[in-house]
Amino acid sequence: MNKKEDFMKIFTSQIRIILSKLQIDFEQLQEIRLRIQSPLLILYQNKEFYVREDGTLGGNRENAYIISKNEIKETMEYISNYSLYAYEEEMKQGFITIQGGHRIGLAGKVIMEKDMIKSMKYISFINVRLSHQMKGCADGILPYMIEENNVKHTLIISPPRCGKTTLLRDMIRQLSNGTEYFKGVTVGVVDERSEIGACYMGVPQNELGVRTDILDCCPKAKGMLMLIRTMSPQVIAVDEIGSREDIEAIEYVINCGCKLIATVHGSSIEDIRTKPLLRELLQEHVFERYIILNNKRKVGMVTEIFDSQGTPLYKAGAFA
Numbered sequence: 001m002n003k004k005e006d007f008m009k010i011f012t013s014q015i016r017i018i019l020s021k022l023q024i025d026f027e028q029l030q031e032i033r034l035r036i037q038s039p040l041l042i043l044y045q046n047k048e049f050y051v052r053e054d055g056t057l058g059g060n061r062e063n064a065y066i067i068s069k070n071e072i073k074e075t076m077e078y079i080s081n082y083s084l085y086a087y088e089e090e091m092k093q094g095f096i097t098i099q100g101g102h103r104i105g106l107a108g109k110v111i112m113e114k115d116m117i118k119s120m121k122y123i124s125f126i127n128v129r130l131s132h133q134m135k136g137c138a139d140g141i142l143p144y145m146i147e148e149n150n151v152k153h154t155l156i157i158s159p160p161r162c163g164k165t166t167l168l169r170d171m172i173r174q175l176s177n178g179t180e181y182f183k184g185v186t187v188g189v190v191d192e193r194s195e196i197g198a199c200y201m202g203v204p205q206n207e208l209g210v211r212t213d214i215l216d217c218c219p220k221a222k223g224m225l226m227l228i229r230t231m232s233p234q235v236i237a238v239d240e241i242g243s244r245e246d247i248e249a250i251e252y253v254i255n256c257g258c259k260l261i262a263t264v265h266g267s268s269i270e271d272i273r274t275k276p277l278l279r280e281l282l283q284e285h286v287f288e289r290y291i292i293l294n295n296k297r298k299v300g301m302v303t304e305i306f307d308s309q310g311t312p313l314y315k316a317g318a319f320a
Contacts, residue, residue: 021055101198101205176209
């Protein structure tokens with residue numbers, strides 16, 4: 001079963017029929033949005049479109065297909081194999097990962113218990129984020145990250161929807177497998193939201209390399225410490241750092257002699273300097289490489305690469 005079939009089978013028959021009529025490249029399809037009593041929407045090539053019943057796309061909601069309450073309910077039954085209880089732990093984080101590595105974001109009524117999220121019910125909003133692996137998208141960037149066979153501490157700075165996780169995923173794969181100029185190393189991945197490896201029942205749906213170990217659905221700070229203590233990684237990779245706990249764990253990782261690759265939301269180094277916790281890392285020159293992404297011309301476009309002192313190493317290119 002291919003990845004298209006993996007995500008198509010979670011929808012009701014009517015939605016499935018509509019989606020099958022779409023005249024698009026499904027490798028460029030990023031999100032499918034279902035909201036109760038609202039139009040069916042997709043994010044395709046970084047643009048939002050309304051979907052009509054005949055499978056055509058539009059820029060306004062006129063004649064767009066409207067999602068019913070029963071379709072939301074039935075879709076959730078398909079997603080959970082008729083057992084939402086079995087996915088209760090994942091739902092506390094607001095998502096479920098399905099076969100193929102696709103992540104299903106959920107919103108509805110949150111059930112609290114002692115200031116902790118216990119569960120969710122009356123789910124009325126579903127966001128299907130499709131998993132795409134672009135092998136080779138890090139080819140042009142790796143030479144800037146490796147010096148004398150040593151990996152540099154690297155921070156990927158990117159606005160949302162610019163391909164940072166896709167780029168990180170390919171970096172991990174290549175560092176783990178090795179390349180013609182670099183011997184592979186042991187990589188530990190803390191995949192807090194199941195986006196990097198997209199594990200389904202413990203099995204990564206994305207290829208992350210033969211020397212990679214994954215902690216799935218684990219908080220980044222705790223996961224980094226666990227990997228250091230148990231799996232002896234040479235490189236640790238995490239997505240979307242930012243909390244005080246993350247920063248403290250990063251310092252621990254680096255003091256242990258392990259290399260770090262991380263991502264953060266932002267548009268430039270100057271943008272990161274405005275965030276107090278991250279500013280400390282910049283001032284201490286913790287990261288040896290900064291990779292800046294945007295999607296002005298295409299998703300995953302690398303605009304600049306800097307060293308730890310802010311010296312430009314590369315400017316205005318598109319590798320990914």
